[in-house]
Amino acid sequence: MINVILQVAQVLGGENSDIGMILQTLFSLSFIIYLFYAQRIQAMTMLRQVEVTLRKVKTIKDEGRRVAIEMVKEVGKPERDPTPDVDRFLEQFVISPVSMDPAGIMGKLDQLINVSDYTNEAEVKAIAPQATETEAHNIENLLGAAHALNYYYKAIRHFYLLGKKTMNVYIIMQIHMILPLIMKEIEATSAAIQAFRNGMPIGDGVGPLVVSKLMRGHESVDVARETVAAWVPYEGRTLILLKAKGPGGSVGKPGDGVAKILGDDKKEKKIKAVIMIDAAGKLEGEPVGEIAEGFGAAIGGVGVEKYKIEEAVKARNIPMYAIAIKQDISHVIAPLVEELYKATDTALESVKRIVTERTQEGDYVLVAGIGNTMGIAQ
Amino acid sequence: MLMTEQNTQISSMSMSWTTLAVIVVIGIFSLFSLWMGFQALSSDKPEQSTYYLLTGTVGFSAIGYMFFRTKAVTTRKPDIPKVDVVTILECPACELKRVRDFKRGDYIYKDDEPCTRCEANMVITGIHRRAEPEKKPKK
Known part of the structure; x- marks a missing residue:
């Protein structure tokens, strides 16, 4: 090898070498080309990476659509082909209200979400008439995942085609820079397809799972849409346990539930604390299933339910404690991992400790498990 | 448009x-x-x-x-990952614990199949992904 390199060097370095001259010219030429076309070459390289990702996303998106149609046919037994209905659902959109004058925006958002929820529920019942309540909820979740995948695909494709059309490096860069993060979300959503199709508990279900462990064997009542509560005695206190109604995939209306329970207690003022348990995004390096305790309303989403809870708690001026069960974005809607399943026991111990340390005997404590209760009954 | x-x-x-x-x-x-x-x-x-x-x-x-x-x-078509999920069943009477593959329709706190030891109904107490074998760290 060294011999070959030496020979090449000898040939190229030789005086009056024709090959050396040709190479010199080629090198100069490539340098000039690179001087003018460097950005274009960079754009082409990035575009190719976006293209490869787009292929992958298309496959995942098509699989999501296929599974959704298959499940509707299998479970709902519709009289006609549900494909056009599913395709219509995948193109559905919600226009967020104007926020230039933010006063009253929560009410507008709430009304919008309610309309969307009720309409989707009715549509799923129409396209899958034979599905049970649990199955219908799971179909809704599955269609939601397929909808998200369809949107991701269209967004990436938009930037890809626009970049290809203009060959503008800054347009291509916009999508190229966030591609790894988007891919992480897409892979998480693709894992959700298996969970939603089969009604498996998901990572986001850790909150309801903790509450259901305390609720088990006790009578529960409906307190809001798809939301249940149970009154359970514990160490001389009474725990009011609140979660979405399972085992179908639903997050319920915890804001309405908390507001109703605290509103009903307005005169007696028995409730002395609110504890909320929810899944929380972990930072890189943090272990999956780590439990962290804090203060405030532990709830995600667009903010409507959080707003309702904060308003109701503020009106009563009682402390609100939060328990977060840390997980990666890839775990949130994927089938529950063992670490998170085990973490629910640790979170349960945290709830019990907060109750015994921060409240008195005879007090009532509202414990809300926030998240999607798919595959978790009460 | x-x-x-x-x-x-x-x-x-x-x-x-x-x-x-x-x-x-x-x-x-x-x-x-x-x-x-x-x-x-x-x-x-x-x-x-x-x-x-x-x-x-x-x-x-x-x-x-x-x-x-x-x-x-x-x-090349990308693989869409499929994970193994297990269901944990416990007998409330004799506390026998059993783990089996997840079946569609399983959910936590569902009364499931009869216990093989005492014939009481077993209850599903857990559903989670099967733990993946640990990858050897690169030297």
């Missing part, structure tokens, strides 16, 4: 004419270079043959790589 699926296809996935032209040019150049290399071997300047042979080989390697990349993009 509605965009139809037809006009938004990812068209450049297959080999373009430009790529093909580049491959042909490199191919001709590499072939010529190899021929020159073999000529030089039998001539009075054998030291030049190394350079020609090297150029030709690199050219053909580049062509091979371009074909490989194109094929990889057009035919």
Whole structure:
């Protein structure tokens, strides 16, 4: 090898070498080309990476659509082909209200979400008439995942085609820079397809799972849409346990539930604390299933339910404690991992400790498990 | 403005004419270079043959790589991961614990199959992914 390199060097370095001259010219030429076309070459390289990702996303998106149609046919037994209905659902959109004058925006958002929820529920019942309540909820979740995948695909494709059309490096860069993060979300959503199709508990279900462990064997009542509560005695206190109604995939209306329970207690003022348990995004390096305790309303989403809870708690001026069960974005809607399943026991111990340390005997404590209760009954 | 699926296809996935032209040019150049290399071997300047042979080989390697990349993009379909999920059953009477594969319709706190020891109904107490075998850390 060294011999070959030496020979090449000898040939190229030789005086009056024709090959050396040709190479010199080629090198100069490539340098000039690179001087003018460097950005274009960079754009082409990035575009190719976006293209490869787009292929992958298309496959995942098509699989999501296929599974959704298959499940509707299998479970709902519709009289006609549900494909056009599913395709219509995948193109559905919600226009967020104007926020230039933010006063009253929560009410507008709430009304919008309610309309969307009720309409989707009715549509799923129409396209899958034979599905049970649990199955219908799971179909809704599955269609939601397929909808998200369809949107991701269209967004990436938009930037890809626009970049290809203009060959503008800054347009291509916009999508190229966030591609790894988007891919992480897409892979998480693709894992959700298996969970939603089969009604498996998901990572986001850790909150309801903790509450259901305390609720088990006790009578529960409906307190809001798809939301249940149970009154359970514990160490001389009474725990009011609140979660979405399972085992179908639903997050319920915890804001309405908390507001109703605290509103009903307005005169007696028995409730002395609110504890909320929810899944929380972990930072890189943090272990999956780590439990962290804090203060405030532990709830995600667009903010409507959080707003309702904060308003109701503020009106009563009682402390609100939060328990977060840390997980990666890839775990949130994927089938529950063992670490998170085990973490629910640790979170349960945290709830019990907060109750015994921060409240008195005879007090009532509202414990809300926030998240999607798919595959978790009460 | 509605965009139809037809006009938004990812068209450049297959080999373009430009790529093909580049491959042909490199191919001709590499072939010529190899021929020159073999000529030089039998001539009075054998030291030049190394350079020609090297150029030709690199050219053909580049062509091979371009074909490989194109094929990889057009035919490889990404895998959509499927995970193993297990259901944990417990007998409330005799506390027998059993783990089996997840079946569609399983949910936590569902009264399931009869206990094999005492014939009371077993209850599903847990559903989670089967733990994946730990990967050996890279040295």
